[in-house]
Amino acid sequence: MLRATLPTVATGDLTDLALHDAAGGRVLVVGDGNFSFTRAFLRANAARVASGAIALTATSLDTHAELLRMYPSAAAALAELAAGGASVAHGVDATRLSEWRRPDETSRAFDRVVFNFPHFAAGGAKRNKIHRHRQLLCEFFASAAAVLARDGLVFVTLCAGQGGTPCDPKPRAPGDTWQVVQCAADAGLVLRDVHRCPVETLAALGYLSVGYKLRERGFWTPDSVTHVFGREAVGVPAPFPIEWTRAISFWTHEGFTEAKVAAILRASFPAPMTLRYELTDTYTCPQTGRASVTYAFTVACAYSALSKARVNARALAALRRIESSGFASSRAA
Known part of the structure; x- marks a missing residue:
């Protein structure tokens, strides 16, 4: 069980990303596979995205053709995103975001960056070493920090047992985890919050994780954990130093x-x-x-x-x- 209370700031969950005030914000979702998470977030925040209060951008590493070949269900999600006012870009490497030429031709920083179930997938069905997953996280955090607003937050959701924080519902020896907090620290990011991913709520909004072994198969998401990171801030402590x-x-x-x-x-x-x-x-x-x-x-x-x-x-x-x-x-x- 996750701890009932954590000594953290309020950061919201994946349905709202703590974008509660009228100003909204700029949201970047990377590595979304079939784009069903971005669609779920759009459905939960449709009016604010349509009005422009929330500028929603989703990306995939795959090209458009590759995406539809691997995840045929993505076509419907992409159509709904376009109709709802979200931007989509393909062929975007989440570990090299500063090099990405954005669709809106701006270089404005993002208030939220979201990466759900990141994993090193080279080799398809081949079992990958933990150090490869850690390397991916380190490179992603460095990349996200380069495009993150000063007070922005990075949301990373992992399967139970992967993150390595004390509140993980499936504790493992430190050497058997992805050490997500340590990976983020390399990029100057500090853990701000840890909470259970709202899997049921997101599923009701149409989210279905895919990409397991590069197929249209989902990860085991029950008890998955969302980790929220931000820049160092005076007087704001991390829950797990x-x-x-x-x-x-x-x-x-x-x-x-x-x-x-x-x-x-x-x-x-x-x-x-x-x-x-x-x-x-x-x-x-x-x-x-x-x-x-x-x-x-x-x-x-x-x-x-x-x-x-x-x-x-x-x-x-x-x-x-x-x-x-x-x-x-x-x-x-």
């Missing part, structure tokens, strides 16, 4: 104290980042008598996109400061 654990080892010299190490670590990972550390190993060289220590530390932050690269860079800088402090030196020396 990313935690990273790293270890550093070095030779100790006269003047070494744990307090000095802690001071360097805290300076390297300042507030609002949180830091925990502990001494995990000591070693004395039998030949030289030199002593070394190993510290493990865990870093988290609810207010920033704490990516693996950012943590690694700060950890390396901290180790270099320790090694040049006079009370320690590199184990590599």
